[in-house]
Amino acid sequence: MNFKKKTRIAIVLLALFALLLPSLSLADTAPKTLQAVFSEMQLVINGQESTKITPIVYKDRTYLPVRYFSEKLGYKVDWDETTSTIFVTSTPEEISKNIPIMDTGKWAPATLNRLQKFIDENGIKSPNYDPKHKPYAVFDWDQTCIFNDTQEELFRYQIKNLVFNMTPEEFATAIRYDVPKDDFSSEYNNLEGQPVNIEKIGADLDERYKFLYDNYIFLKDKDAAKLAKIQETEEFKDFQAKLAYLYEAIGGTFSANVSYPWVLYLFTGMTTQEAQALTEESNDVALGEKIEYYTLTSSSKLPGKAGVVTGEYKRGLRIAPEMSNLMNVLRGNGIDVYICSASLEDVVEVFAGLPKYGYNVPPENVIGMRLEKDTDGKFKTEYKKDYPQTQQEGKTAAIQQILVSKYGYGPAFVAGDSQGDYNMATDFEETQLVLIINRVRKLSDKITILAQKAIESLNDPNAKYVLQGRNENYGLFIPQESTIRYGNKEAELIRSN
Incomplete structure (x- = not known):
C-alpha cells in the first residue's frame, strides 16, 4: 500500500x-x-x-x-x-495461500501425489474438515523417519564411551534381566563353533565391567585422555565386542518381548535428562559419520567362558528431510502428528523434538517404550507396569490406550518400515493411507505383504498402500519405489526370497 x-x-x-x-x-x-x-x-x-x-x-x-x-x-x-x-x-x-503443500524432494512421484491427495482430502482445505474431529497420523521412527536406528546407535555409543551409572552388581542384574538361559541360536556360536548363552557371556562381562568401573567409570575426574587410554586395554575391547554381540544374540534368538526392553536396562541409574543428553551426543556424532558396516571382535587374549565372538554393526544416522517436511505439512493442514516407536520414549523425544533436527514433534506426541523410575527419578531395571511394549501388537495397544481413548477413532495415516509396524498399519478401519519405507525385507517379514499390495496399486490415485525407495549406501531417499540396498548398485522393488 x-x-x-x-x-x-x-x-x-x-x-x-x-x-x-x-x-x-x-x-x-x-x-x-x-x-x-x-x-x-x-x-x-x-x-x-x-x-x-x-x-x-x-x-x-x-x-x-x-x-x-x-x-x-x-x-x-x-x-x-x-x-x-x-x-x-x-x-x-x-x-x-498460507496452507503448506509438500516439497517434491526425492519422493517417488506417485507416492508424493497420493500423499498430497490424502492431505487435501483430510486437511483444512477440505470442506468436510472438522477441527473438533481432527484426523491424525502415526509414524514409526527408526528406519522410517530417519535412516538407521537411533536406539541402537546410542547403545553402541554408550558402550564405546563407557557412559554407565550402574554399580557392578546392578550391571550384572541388568544384562541378565528376563533373558532365558538357553543357548543362543547357532549363528551366534563363538569363533570355535561352540554355543554361547547368557551365563557364559554374562560371567565375562561381569569381570570386564568391574575392571572398567574401577579404572574409569567410577572416576569423578574422567577426561578424553583417560577414556582413550582405557579403550586401549584388552578388557575394554572384550567388553565392547561382547556387549554389542549380546544384544544381537538375544534379538536373534529370543522374542522381541525379551530383546527390545533389554537394551533399555543399560540406562539403569540415569535420569531422563542424562539419557537425553547422551542421546543428543550420539545423534550428532552419528549424523556426521559415514554410512557403513564395521566389525567388532572380542579379545583373543581374554576369551573367558564365552570364547571369542564377533559381530557386524551399522554405523551412521541420517535425517530424512522428506519425512520432516511431510510431518510439518500435515500439521500445517490441521492433521495431528504422532510417533509410535519401539525405542525408549525419552530417546526418540530428543531426535523428534529438538528444532535443529527439523521434525518438530512435541514430547507429548511421542509414544515409545518406558521404564519404571525410582524415587529420585532414575531409571530402574524394570519395564513400565500396565503399559504395552510398543512393538508389533504392542503398538496397536499403545495407540488404543493413548490416542483412540483421546480421539475416539484410529489414525487416518500410518508410516512404517518393518514387521514391527504391520499391526498398527492394518488394525484400524479408519486408516486411509499407509506409507511403507521400502527396505526390501524378506518375504517372511509381514511388512512385505503390504509392500506387495503397494506394488499392485502403483499409480492408483486412491491406493491405500504406497512405497518409498532409498539408497542405503547414502541413507537418502531416491525418487522411486525401489531401494538400492547397502553394498549394491541396482535398485530392487521386492525380494524373491
Missing part, C-alpha cells in the same frame, strides 16, 4: 487489524459525529491505483471504509446490525 503524498500520513482504519488477525470483531457502543474533509490524495493498494474511493481526513489522520479496504486485500467483511459489530475474516482464497 502506498499513498503518494510528500508529507507523512498516519492511517487509522479498522481493516488494518485484518492483516494481523484471522478474524476481527469490533463493536461501537454509541454513535459518534465528527467534522472532516474529503482529500484529493491518490490511493494505491497492492500496486493498483484506486479511483473509486476518496479518503476522509480528520485531524491529520486519514480514514477509509472498512469494507472497501479489507475486500481489496482479500478479506471478507460482515456487519451485524443487532450488535453493531463489524466482522473481518480471511476468505477461503486467502486462507489457502
Whole structure:
C-alpha cells in the first residue's frame, strides 16, 4: 500500500487489524459525529491505483471504509446490525495461500501425489474438515523417519564411551534381566563353533565391567585422555565386542518381548535428562559419520567362558528431510502428528523434538517404550507396569490406550518400515493411507505383504498402500519405489526370497 503524498500520513482504519488477525470483531457502543474533509490524495493498494474511493481526513489522520479496504486485500467483511459489530475474516482464497503443500524432494512421484491427495482430502482445505474431529497420523521412527536406528546407535555409543551409572552388581542384574538361559541360536556360536548363552557371556562381562568401573567409570575426574587410554586395554575391547554381540544374540534368538526392553536396562541409574543428553551426543556424532558396516571382535587374549565372538554393526544416522517436511505439512493442514516407536520414549523425544533436527514433534506426541523410575527419578531395571511394549501388537495397544481413548477413532495415516509396524498399519478401519519405507525385507517379514499390495496399486490415485525407495549406501531417499540396498548398485522393488 502506498499513498503518494510528500508529507507523512498516519492511517487509522479498522481493516488494518485484518492483516494481523484471522478474524476481527469490533463493536461501537454509541454513535459518534465528527467534522472532516474529503482529500484529493491518490490511493494505491497492492500496486493498483484506486479511483473509486476518496479518503476522509480528520485531524491529520486519514480514514477509509472498512469494507472497501479489507475486500481489496482479500478479506471478507460482515456487519451485524443487532450488535453493531463489524466482522473481518480471511476468505477461503486467502486462507489457502498460507496452507503448506509438500516439497517434491526425492519422493517417488506417485507416492508424493497420493500423499498430497490424502492431505487435501483430510486437511483444512477440505470442506468436510472438522477441527473438533481432527484426523491424525502415526509414524514409526527408526528406519522410517530417519535412516538407521537411533536406539541402537546410542547403545553402541554408550558402550564405546563407557557412559554407565550402574554399580557392578546392578550391571550384572541388568544384562541378565528376563533373558532365558538357553543357548543362543547357532549363528551366534563363538569363533570355535561352540554355543554361547547368557551365563557364559554374562560371567565375562561381569569381570570386564568391574575392571572398567574401577579404572574409569567410577572416576569423578574422567577426561578424553583417560577414556582413550582405557579403550586401549584388552578388557575394554572384550567388553565392547561382547556387549554389542549380546544384544544381537538375544534379538536373534529370543522374542522381541525379551530383546527390545533389554537394551533399555543399560540406562539403569540415569535420569531422563542424562539419557537425553547422551542421546543428543550420539545423534550428532552419528549424523556426521559415514554410512557403513564395521566389525567388532572380542579379545583373543581374554576369551573367558564365552570364547571369542564377533559381530557386524551399522554405523551412521541420517535425517530424512522428506519425512520432516511431510510431518510439518500435515500439521500445517490441521492433521495431528504422532510417533509410535519401539525405542525408549525419552530417546526418540530428543531426535523428534529438538528444532535443529527439523521434525518438530512435541514430547507429548511421542509414544515409545518406558521404564519404571525410582524415587529420585532414575531409571530402574524394570519395564513400565500396565503399559504395552510398543512393538508389533504392542503398538496397536499403545495407540488404543493413548490416542483412540483421546480421539475416539484410529489414525487416518500410518508410516512404517518393518514387521514391527504391520499391526498398527492394518488394525484400524479408519486408516486411509499407509506409507511403507521400502527396505526390501524378506518375504517372511509381514511388512512385505503390504509392500506387495503397494506394488499392485502403483499409480492408483486412491491406493491405500504406497512405497518409498532409498539408497542405503547414502541413507537418502531416491525418487522411486525401489531401494538400492547397502553394498549394491541396482535398485530392487521386492525380494524373491
